[in-house]
Amino acid sequence: MDFPIEDATDPETAADDSVLAVLAVFAADGWTSNHSSEPNGEIRCGDCDNVRPAGQWAVRARHRVEGSSDPADMQALYGLVCPVCGERGALLLSYGPSASDQDQQVLLAIREGDTVADPMAADPD
Numbered sequence: 001m002d003f004p005i006e007d008a009t010d011p012e013t014a015a016d017d018s019v020l021a022v023l024a025v026f027a028a029d030g031w032t033s034n035h036s037s038e039p040n041g042e043i044r045c046g047d048c049d050n051v052r053p054a055g056q057w058a059v060r061a062r063h064r065v066e067g068s069s070d071p072a073d074m075q076a077l078y079g080l081v082c083p084v085c086g087e088r089g090a091l092l093l094s095y096g097p098s099a100s101d102q103d104q105q106v107l108l109a110i111r112e113g114d115t116v117a118d119p120m121a122a123d124p125d
Contacts, residue, residue: 017066018065019065019075019077019092022063022065023077023090025063026063026077026079027090029061029079030088031061031079031088031089032088033045033046033047033082033087033088033089033090034046034090034091035082035089035090036091037091037093037100037102037105037106038051039102039105041053041055041105041106041108041109042054042109043057043080043091045082045084045085045087046087046089047082047087047089048082048084050084050085052082052083052084054105054109055109055110056083057080057081057082057083057110058080058081058083059078059110060079060081060088061077061078061079062076062077062078062079063076063077064076065077073098074094074095074096074098074099075092075093075094076092076093076095076107077091077092078090078091078092078110091106093106093107095107
């Protein structure tokens with residue numbers, strides 16, 4: 001189910017919002033590869049190892065994660081489809097003041113569709 005892009009995580013929609021818990025939900029939804037950010041706003045596929053500009057990747061899921069003990073630990077998990085091999089995988093990026101230049105470049109270059117699914121969101125039906 002698609003949900004509007006949300007930047008806030010409702011603590012009542014998920015019992016555990018840790019990165020590992022969200023990664024487990026992503027994996028259960030088929031986001032099984034581990035993509036990685038690269039310099040100059042590029043992303044490396046965890047399956048075929050190709051590197052392409054972030055704007056070429058299809059964003060199909062996103063979930064914001066904040067550290068339970070420190071909300072400044074700002075991270076987002078993205079469900080991305082590789083433009084070369086079609087592999088569905090997760091990409092963990094930091095944002096905010098503690099984000100690396102590399103992650104910031106990818107975040108600025110990433111192309112988001114009108115809607116993305118948040119696997120941790122409650123089913124509104």
